[in-house]
Structures are given as structure tokens and as C-alpha cells.
Amino acid sequence: MQFATTTSPHVHLGNSVGRVMRRVVYALLPGLLALVWIFGPGVLVQAAIAVSTALAAEALMLTLRGKPLGRFLGDCSALVTALLLAIALPPLAPWWITVLGTGFAIIIAKHLYGGLGYNPFNPAMIGYVVLLTSFPREMSSWAAPLTLHGSTPDLATTLALVFGERSAETLDAVTSATVLDLLRTQIGLGHSVTEVRSSPVFGLLGARGWEWVNLAFLAGGLWMCRQRTAAWQIPAGMLGALAVISTLFWLVDAARFAPPWFHLFSGAAIFGAFFIATDPVSASTTPRGRLIYGAGIGVLTWVIRSVGGFPDGVAFAVLLMNIAAPTIDQYTRPRVFGARA
Known part of the structure; x- marks a missing residue:
């Protein structure tokens, strides 16, 4: 027909x-x-x-x-x-x-x-x-x-x-031991971030070796965004929120909280931002919703890493925001062309 x-x-x-x-x-x-x-x-x-x-x-x-x-x-x-x-x-x-x-x-x-x-x-x-x-x-x-x-x-x-x-x-x-696990354990024992970072497992920005891995994932992720295979709002929201919240707490108490570049270049932050959080099925789908969804993952990742029981919180943060994605989409739907504001 x-x-x-x-x-x-x-x-x-x-x-x-x-x-x-x-x-x-x-x-x-x-x-x-x-x-x-x-x-x-x-x-x-x-x-x-x-x-x-x-x-x-x-x-x-x-x-x-x-x-x-x-x-x-x-x-x-x-x-x-x-x-x-x-x-x-x-x-x-x-x-x-x-x-x-x-x-x-x-x-x-x-x-x-x-x-x-x-x-x-x-x-x-x-x-x-x-x-x-x-x-x-x-x-x-x-x-x-x-x-x-x-x-x-x-x-x-x-x-x-x-x-x-x-x-x-x-x-x-x-x-x-992974650098995130070492940092969490040593801070729990009363050591400062500066003391812990003297360990040879730490590099210039984050975990030794992981800096190069994260740069490689960053290159692949940016290529995906350029090809429009992944929505840029999600990694931008996640990494931006992770950088902002880690910077704020680092400025307040640098002895207890790691600097923002450590959080960005250690563990699965960049890998998760571009390849995990951008899953087109379980992630938010509206433009504003993607920014909120990504920011939520970034904040939850920092919270789990800093005060939670697991050294790297990316997986848990993504799954928690998967639950919130439908609600975020519901309240961030773009206005239909021609409809009244």
C-alpha cells in the first residue's frame, strides 16, 4: 500500500x-x-x-x-x-x-x-x-x-x-594496586594527598601509564563526536562537572581531595565519558537532557571516588543516571515549532 x-x-x-x-x-x-x-x-x-x-x-x-x-x-x-x-x-x-x-x-x-x-x-x-x-x-x-x-x-x-x-x-x-584504590586507602589511614602522590604509581597528571591510555581514548572519543556517532553534550557535561566539583573541593582541602587533573586522567573517566555514558539506548536523548545526564554522572563519579566504598565510580554513576534518563528527557523536551511557550 x-x-x-x-x-x-x-x-x-x-x-x-x-x-x-x-x-x-x-x-x-x-x-x-x-x-x-x-x-x-x-x-x-x-x-x-x-x-x-x-x-x-x-x-x-x-x-x-x-x-x-x-x-x-x-x-x-x-x-x-x-x-x-x-x-x-x-x-x-x-x-x-x-x-x-x-x-x-x-x-x-x-x-x-x-x-x-x-x-x-x-x-x-x-x-x-x-x-x-x-x-x-x-x-x-x-x-x-x-x-x-x-x-x-x-x-x-x-x-x-x-x-x-x-x-x-x-x-x-x-x-x-590501582592508583585510585591506593589513594582511597591511604587517605582513609590519615595520609594527605601530597604524601600519597609521592608513590611511584603516580604520574605527572594522574596514574602512571593511564595518562597515555586516557589520551588515546580522548582522541578516539573526539573523533566519534566529530563523526556524530556520539553526542558531544554527554562527555562535555560529565568531564566538565567532574572537573568543577573536584576543583572546588581541592581548593577547600587540598590535603584530603585530589586535584581535578588527577580525576580526569586516572581510572575510567575519559573512557566512560565518551564510550560508556554515550550509549544511545540508555542515555538521555534531548540536547539539554544530555548535558544534565552527563553532569550527573560526573558528580556521582566524584562522590563515589571520594566518599564511597569503591575506588572508581564511573560504572555505578552511569547506571544510576540510566535510571534518571527517562525523567530527564520528560522535562527537557524541546518546544515543538509553532507551539506556544
Whole structure:
């Protein structure tokens, strides 16, 4: 049946889910390569496990739901979820951690709600939070950065730790505490930020090694915004709010609160701002709403890092603001052209 069209012709821009997801993968590559350089081949091992698990779980759920495999597996959404989760995991995490988290993200956080486009929460962050709250010891065993020890675990050592025996002696030799975890612990023991930052795990701006990783993610994120794959308002709101609130408290009490550049270049702040918070399904969709949504994530990230029980609050902040996104959109809808103010 043909319908009469009374408006101007509708021009298709050529966008598709697969095209958008592939651009996200391209934008992730600089940060992924930087992680491999700084932390070793464990990053690629985790990515391979996560991608394999995600594709298998996606195929299983599509089969059970009677959906065509080729169409939905080819949109690369499962690939993006797997890569985002793999990047967030410690490079030397045991294989079953990655399988469990990825399977939970695809099966529960995505398909339980109806699949792509219906999930109210970011699937990768749901999987990450489940792992962090269930297995805190395994999730805190980060590989020591290249800039700290002068070398990273080789492939043989990495495979042995990921798939084999994980003795305490071997782990102690190749892992170290994250800088956010160290800062939170030492401030709780009464040390000042200046004293804590004398540790060799600190760099010029933030965590040693993570500065380069964050710069690489920043480059990929800015490219995504230029390509309009990600809305610039969300990372601008998140990083801006994080910088403002951390600056205010740093000026009030520099002995207790870290400076803004530390918060921006340590942990997952930049990665989360461009690649996690900008999820088009679970994030806010209105222009003003995106700024509010991003600012909320930035403020919550600082609160969780500074007074919460977890060293990096990006995942929890994103999930909390996912809950608020529909309400934000409801009250920030643009005025319809021609309607009365």
C-alpha cells in the first residue's frame, strides 16, 4: 500500500546500527592499543574471550527468540559490548570472570529486556558491576604498568595466569594496586594527598601509564563526536562537572581531595565519558537532557571516588543516571515549532 506524502522528500542519511557500532570499534582502537602497550597482551586475551563469549551468547539468545542470526550478529552490538567490558576488566583476570560477566551482560542485561534498543541499562556496565561486587579480589588484580616495572608480563605468563594456576607469589610479582584504590586507602589511614602522590604509581597528571591510555581514548572519543556517532553534550557535561566539583573541593582541602587533573586522567573517566555514558539506548536523548545526564554522572563519579566504598565510580554513576534518563528527557523536551511557550 502506498501512502501520500505531503511533506518534503525524506532523505536517508545512510546510517545503520552496524555502521554506528563499527565506528565505535574504530574509535576504541587507539585506547586498546595503548592498553596493550602499557599493560601487556592480557588486554587482547581478555578481548578475545569476551568477544567469543558475547557472540556465542548472542547467537544462543537469538535462536531461542526466533530472530535471524545473520542480521543481528552482523550489527556488531555484541562486539561493542564485549570490547567495552574487556577494556574495563583487569588484563590478568581469570577466564571465567570474563565469560561470566560477558554472558550476564548479553543474556540478562540485553536480551532479558527485549534485545538491542530496549535495554534500560548499559549492558557492559551491568556485567562489570556484577563482577566487581561479586569478585572484588579478582577484579582488583591489575597488571603493573610498563612505566612502573619496565616490562609487562609476556604472553606465556599471561596465558598461564588467565587460564591456569594463579599463585599469590606470581600475582604479586606482576600486579599492583590501582592508583585510585591506593589513594582511597591511604587517605582513609590519615595520609594527605601530597604524601600519597609521592608513590611511584603516580604520574605527572594522574596514574602512571593511564595518562597515555586516557589520551588515546580522548582522541578516539573526539573523533566519534566529530563523526556524530556520539553526542558531544554527554562527555562535555560529565568531564566538565567532574572537573568543577573536584576543583572546588581541592581548593577547600587540598590535603584530603585530589586535584581535578588527577580525576580526569586516572581510572575510567575519559573512557566512560565518551564510550560508556554515550550509549544511545540508555542515555538521555534531548540536547539539554544530555548535558544534565552527563553532569550527573560526573558528580556521582566524584562522590563515589571520594566518599564511597569503591575506588572508581564511573560504572555505578552511569547506571544510576540510566535510571534518571527517562525523567530527564520528560522535562527537557524541546518546544515543538509553532507551539506556544
